[in-house]
Amino acid sequence: MSELRTKALLVAGLCVALLAATGFLSGLAVAQTAVKIGTSGGLNTAIVPIQFAKSSGLFAKNGLDVQLVDMVDDTTAVQGLIAGEFDMLYTGAGTGMTAIGKGADIKLVDAFSPWTDYQFVTQANIKTLKDMEGNALGVSKIGSLSYLAPVFALEKEGVDVSKIQFVAIGNDAARGRALASKTIQGCVINGVNAVVALKADPTLHIIYDVGTAFRESAVSTAFFARGEAIKNKPQVVQAAVTALIQASRDLQSDKKLAVEQGIKSGLPADAVQGTYDLLFASPVSYYGVDGGINPKAIESTIKLLKGSGDIDKSKNVTVADVVDQRFVDQAMKTLGPYKH
Numbered sequence: 001m002s003e004l005r006t007k008a009l010l011v012a013g014l015c016v017a018l019l020a021a022t023g024f025l026s027g028l029a030v031a032q033t034a035v036k037i038g039t040s041g042g043l044n045t046a047i048v049p050i051q052f053a054k055s056s057g058l059f060a061k062n063g064l065d066v067q068l069v070d071m072v073d074d075t076t077a078v079q080g081l082i083a084g085e086f087d088m089l090y091t092g093a094g095t096g097m098t099a100i101g102k103g104a105d106i107k108l109v110d111a112f113s114p115w116t117d118y119q120f121v122t123q124a125n126i127k128t129l130k131d132m133e134g135n136a137l138g139v140s141k142i143g144s145l146s147y148l149a150p151v152f153a154l155e156k157e158g159v160d161v162s163k164i165q166f167v168a169i170g171n172d173a174a175r176g177r178a179l180a181s182k183t184i185q186g187c188v189i190n191g192v193n194a195v196v197a198l199k200a201d202p203t204l205h206i207i208y209d210v211g212t213a214f215r216e217s218a219v220s221t222a223f224f225a226r227g228e229a230i231k232n233k234p235q236v237v238q239a240a241v242t243a244l245i246q247a248s249r250d251l252q253s254d255k256k257l258a259v260e261q262g263i264k265s266g267l268p269a270d271a272v273q274g275t276y277d278l279l280f281a282s283p284v285s286y287y288g289v290d291g292g293i294n295p296k297a298i299e300s301t302i303k304l305l306k307g308s309g310d311i312d313k314s315k316n317v318t319v320a321d322v323v324d325q326r327f328v329d330q331a332m333k334t335l336g337p338y339k340h
Helices: 002-021 045-055 074-083 093-101 145-156 172-180 191-200 210-214 227-232 234-253 255-264 269-280 295-308 326-335
Strands: 033-039 064-070 088-092 106-110 119-122 136-139 165-168 186-189 205-208 221-226
Touching: 033 045, 033 074, 033 234, 045 064, 045 234, 045 255, 045 269, 064 234, 074 088, 074 093, 074 106, 074 221, 088 093, 093 106, 093 221, 093 295, 106 227, 106 234, 106 326, 119 172, 119 191, 119 210, 136 145, 136 172, 145 186, 145 210, 172 186, 172 191, 186 191, 191 205, 191 269, 221 227, 221 234, 227 234, 234 255, 234 326, 255 269
Parallel strands: 033 064, 033 088, 136 165, 136 186
Antiparallel strands: 088 221, 106 221, 119 186, 119 205
């Protein structure tokens, strides 16, 4: 009886090993680790990869049972990360980097939506950026990305920005409404709100793709991890980064999927297709198919933050202080180069 039982156990063990080897048990074999990940920045195309990583099962495939915690604003979100309310956070890159400049023990570990999809939208009589001289340009606030990005584009095209009146209006939607009411003559707004604004007022038009021009000069949003999580739970951080890169690749490779996921995320259905048409027209991937970490853009962002006073000019904050590259590097080894 004992001999028969031993043989039965051996056969059962071989069957389990065979099933595991063929991938049949792969979904069951991955232990799920519960983790909270914060998100902030509002609803836009940039947040879609992290929502897709959860809804599609990519987080689960990498062993994570993720709870997404939506935060009201970037500053509150970064404070929550520092306090340990969650281990990782998707937020505005500048806000996280400012906190690092002040000594926060967090690191940028991925950038699945590294550059903004800002479009420069203007009234019909504004044909070029030069025409903005003597006119009002709406921004969220002076020193914000909605200010820095258009200033970069204007100066690049030889415009005298001292001749432009900058008006603090509010977020992208508010700036779109200000255009419609003729309160301002131009502004940069994200793709979704740009499409909405143009549909609401066909006399408005896009004169410059600021996002594409600005991508080497600043990181728009990024994914940060607490130092404690990096030290004590590196496998969890690694799993999240790997899942996010895969999500970015899936979306970037399939515009139809990106549109579908954008709508599922809550973006306005009548604007999503046009938004992704704009994004996918760029020769550069919008989503971080290789982790999205661009040292040149990060270094430039640090300089911009010092220039605005968000990071103390006397502090020597470097790319190495901001970034932990190891998780993206390992994910790239696992996933291989992006092919589209």
